[in-house]
Amino acid sequence: MEKLMESLKNQENQSLELQCDDFENIPKCEVCNEPIGIVVEMPFGKRLYPRACKCRREIYNNQIKEDENKEKQARLNRFICNSMMNNNFKKCTFKNWNHNVGNEKLYKAAKEYVKNFRKMKNGNQGMLIHGRPGNGKTYFVASIANELLGKLTPVICIGCIGLTERISQSKKTWGDEGIFTILNALDNADLLIIDDLGTEEDNKWTRAIIYQIIEKRNNSRLPLIITTNMSINKIVERYDYRTYSRLKEMCFFIENTGKDIREFQGEKKAEKFIQEVFY
Numbered sequence: 001m002e003k004l005m006e007s008l009k010n011q012e013n014q015s016l017e018l019q020c021d022d023f024e025n026i027p028k029c030e031v032c033n034e035p036i037g038i039v040v041e042m043p044f045g046k047r048l049y050p051r052a053c054k055c056r057r058e059i060y061n062n063q064i065k066e067d068e069n070k071e072k073q074a075r076l077n078r079f080i081c082n083s084m085m086n087n088n089f090k091k092c093t094f095k096n097w098n099h100n101v102g103n104e105k106l107y108k109a110a111k112e113y114v115k116n117f118r119k120m121k122n123g124n125q126g127m128l129i130h131g132r133p134g135n136g137k138t139y140f141v142a143s144i145a146n147e148l149l150g151k152l153t154p155v156i157c158i159g160c161i162g163l164t165e166r167i168s169q170s171k172k173t174w175g176d177e178g179i180f181t182i183l184n185a186l187d188n189a190d191l192l193i194i195d196d197l198g199t200e201e202d203n204k205w206t207r208a209i210i211y212q213i214i215e216k217r218n219n220s221r222l223p224l225i226i227t228t229n230m231s232i233n234k235i236v237e238r239y240d241y242r243t244y245s246r247l248k249e250m251c252f253f254i255e256n257t258g259k260d261i262r263e264f265q266g267e268k269k270a271e272k273f274i275q276e277v278f279y
């Protein structure tokens with residue numbers, strides 16, 4: 001990177017000298033070896049003009065992509081105001097991952113998912129993590145979200161209750177149009193994470209909304225990650241087979257068999273308390 005920056009700096013200086021007449025010896029970028037000038041035939045003769053080499057084009061394209069992503073994230077934050085991405089959430093990172101309590105299989109899965117995110121996104125590939133309460137599902141998705149957000153990838157992570165309530169609120173204000181506004185806004189997220197599927201109120205309307213969210217995600221060919229305490233059978237039973245079959249198509253199903261970390265942490269805390277108070 002340092003070499004690239006130095007070379008680009010040199011090019012900036014050189015561009016002034018591109019007025020030179022030596023068309024056979026157009027200066028080249030030290031990094032990508034592409035010429036940084038181009039000869040243009042003018043009525044008054046040939047002239048050498050500056051030209052962006054591969055590195056420069058890459059920097060320029062990355063900058064455009066970055067600006068686009070920032071814009072998308074801003075739109076997401078505007079529409080999905082009750083997401084879970086607060087300070088507590090921000091602490092759930094790979095760096096802070098506690099390997100004594102966290103599940104190694106999940107750690108690897110999270111790392112690989114982030115590493116291969118471009119491929120995952122292009123393949124519309126998500127995950128569905130199911131398992132008992134307290135075994136690190138939310139921590140797992142939060143660490144993925146934080147890592148991707150750090151790379152300026154637009155991500156939204158929202159609890160299923162929050163999401164269905166947000167949509168319901170929007171419907172109350174704007175009618176059906178309000179539902180589509182939120183569903184469309186979710187498309188700004190390269191990755192949508194719905195935490196705790198099944199905790200939302202269970203009725204015909206919420207079930208239909210969950211179906212629509214999944215179907216929209218599938219149509220837009222964008223990935224979705226879901227966590228839930230529900231068993232597979234329960235998912236099929238509650239949301240019907242159409243929803244389940246789409247989830248199966250879009251998500252790797254991972255069962256988190258880890259034990260309840262909350263219980264473990266509670267016991268540790270109690271032990272410490274007893275030690276301090278009674279001994």
Ligand SMILES: Nc1ncnc2c1ncn2[C@@H]1O[C@H](COP(=O)(O)OP(=O)(O)OP(=O)(O)O)[C@@H](O)[C@H]1O
Pocket residue numbers: 096097098099101102103131132133134135136137138139140196228229261262
């Ligand atoms: N890898 C980890 N490193 C450090 N702490 C963790 C890790 N995984 C989970 N924890 C902690 O353990 C507790 C329970 O984890 P979490 O909330 O992610 O469980 P969950 O599976 O989402 O539970 P539920 O199904 O009830 O939503 C939290 O306090 C969380 O911060």
Ligand SMILES: [Mg+2]
Pocket residue numbers: 137138139195196
């Ligand atoms: Mg959770």
Ligand SMILES: [Zn+2]
Pocket residue numbers: 029030031032033034053054055056
């Ligand atoms: Zn170059």
